[in-house]
Amino acid sequence: MERKVCVTGAAGYLGSWLVKRLLETGYIVHATTRNLGDPYKVGLLKSLPHAETRLRLFEADIYDPCEFRPAIQGCSFVLHMATPLQHQPHPLNPQFKDTTEAAVAGVKSIVECCIASGTVKRLIYTASVVASSTLKEDGNGYKAQLDESCWTSPGATLAYATDSLKAYASSKAASEKELLRHGNEIEIVSLTLGLVGGATLLSSIPGSVDVLISQATKNTSGYNTLRFLEELLGKVPILHVEDACDAHIFCMEKPSMNGRFLCACAYLSSAEIANLHRMIFPDIEIPVEFVEKLKRKIVWGSNKLKEAGFEYKYDVKTILEDSINLGHKLGELEIQPSRV
Template identity: 35%
Template sequence: MTEKRIVCVTGASGYIGSWLVKRLLERGYHVRAAVRDPGNERKVKNLLELPNASAHLSLWKADLTEESSYDDAVQGCHGVFHVATPMELLYHDEPAENEDIESTTVNGILSIMRSCTKAKTVKRFIYTSSTGTVIMQRQPPLHEYTEELWSDLDFCNETKMFAWTYVVAKTTAEKAAWKYAEENGINMVTIHPSLVLGQSVTLQRSFSTDAATALYTQDEANIALLKKLHNSSAVHVDDVCNAHIYLFEHPLAKGRYICSTHIFDIFEIGRSLSHKYPDKNIPTEFEGLEESPKIIPCSSKKLIGLGFEFAHKNKDVGDLCAETIEWCRVKGLL
């Protein structure tokens, strides 16, 4: 085993993290999966059953809220993929009383980066950011969102749009990480996925599975969530994880990279799923939503320009949702 093939993945039992672990194992990496509770069989069982896991996967206890918690997991690693994030912020319209919505996210990433500094072996740090750190603009661009843009936090705090606490936390954390990276010589690259869709490794439901299955289950709360996501951007989880590895391995990767291929159009999804599941009476009309507004896409030109190819770009967004639905059905989650 060579040093350069050892990597750490934080949030390894989550939706993106578990798929990233799967792809890394397939490529022959020795993966240290950092999770809050390695003894929680429900959360880690599927990781341990992945191909190559018996020889190439180890579980490490670590928590974003505990300083130096990642020291042992990171020591000796050539790369670190920081995927873990407090997803519960997506559901907060207002922070709880006396809650610092940024603290866990900001302190968590800085703690992990300090672990990288201590280790002295980490050659590249890949941080899973979000298009949410780019697109929240008082004056949106005319043609497309690019990596040069940063979400306007004053605008977020004033308007308190959907998921604003998540946007504030992720944007603040990323800026703090770039400052630390510059001051401490950390080779950091950030990837900015939009809404992530597709099947999973973990058996836990997630924000993504709730959105993708909403019209199929006709759960009112999840349909309300889906309507808030109308005309946002989306991408397949497999493309996201392959992009993580591509950016880790590519010698010229530098800076921020948007990772997005689709427009999440609820009308298109409704029509697509109604054809795929004619017995489910999938809704195709949605009161209060405009079907064909002007859409400003999130551009993945920088990532494509580096040579990355999206494997799922030619599927329609209904196909991505259907893939999630079928996986949930097989796993008994629907």
């Protein structure tokens, strides 16, 4: 039997890796991107092994959410990864005032299309830990652990937040909440990922890898984002791109699954990340202004995904090693650091 799945945001960092894994596994993939006239993105997807026979491309923009319907039609699963990072109103659909309104409308429309299709068994949403702050609602410190009960309050004062980080956190939290409201109409899994590192099929460094290696590359804006995550979440949850994509396939292939699942293999402070960089690559120098010594006792309290049977293949050392090697390959680190 043909196994058709739809991946939105298929030409991005996670999307392209997921499409590669799905094609390798034998799925027929309906992949969406905003512009089928973009030779780089279309070329990347078409160059994947088995693309010639198993890949179909569709054009769809969240700012015109009905555009996802043809890509969803006939699929058994929808993996919704696309997310608007910049506010870019559609000329025919100018009503959304920011990325949050657009992302929520996108989620609503995709849920409706899944239900109307009559073929979609489950919708899997790529959520982010930026929606699961451990800060207490009263603004008085942190909760004891990070788990699925944690949510980022819309009005919270967030340290290190730039306008784009605030907009991202708001749109991810609002769209994840909107999606989970429909869990009694269709099976919905919200896979709430930590910061993803590792390899890429893209020719430039993915944003999340840039953040993860920002102390080694002395990248102040990336480090600001790392500190934003640390202040929002207590510490920083991280995982490897291969595990992130395999977790999506796991959530799809389980006979039944519904609800919110946090997904990360390690929960580290930024100072612990800096120490690990130096331990793996002793010639990496990290200036003191890129190391914040914090003493927090918050722990990772989510076991739901593991209890459902998912196993992480990549440990934190491999995640950082692959991310640093990628940084070197793509020109973010001038010298190839040697390993211990």
